[in-house]
Amino acid sequence: MFKHIVRIADTDLDGNKPVMIALTGIKGIGLRMAKAITSALGLNPRAKLGELDDETIERLRKLVEEELEQHIPSWMFNRRKDPYSGKDLHLLSKDVDFAKMLDIEKMIKIKCYRGVRHAKGYKVRGQRTRSTGRKGMTVGVVRRKK
Structure with a gap:
């Protein structure tokens, strides 16, 4: 079943757009990070976000919201060596x-x-x-x- 709106990281994403382009609608994720996320999950970046099945969308949501630090190299993060915690973070x-x-x-x-x-x-x-x-x-x- 096609989903017109997919909610990831407290952001409504357009289901008619390709996965890579739709992920850039989340503040803190640009084209390079979206490409890295799709390749980490083994998704086709040109597939429409709304055509993905529920399990794949749940895997994508879980990676973006919780497991980003484990799957993406730290040099791609937008907050390296955070002055308060000292960790490499990617904020969204x-x-x-x-x-x-x-x-x-x-x-x-x-x-x-x-x-x-x-x-x-x-x-x-x-x-x-x-x-x-x-x-x-x-x-x-x-x-x-x-």
Whole structure:
């Protein structure tokens, strides 16, 4: 039976898309990670996600949510040597946003250069600020009347 929506890692995935493309709908999984997941399970990456049987979808869900660290090499993870636990992790969905928020809060707390820029709302990565990145009212040059 064809499934139009498949739920993996708290994300609704489109069953009409190929498995590899559908997995990229989960935050934290890109094309390379999706390719590694399909090859670890021995799935055809071009098969439609909705056409897979229930057992295969359950295996896919279990690998993505629980066993990713055992089947994928650690150099592919998005959070290697986590500063809090010291482990190699691969974060998904809400955890990605939460870890990013904690990292920014830590930078602001220790008052490093990037933290100060974040706190003030300026550009952080060396972009130009003379002419872009302004918020609020536009301010121009006032001309004298002739």
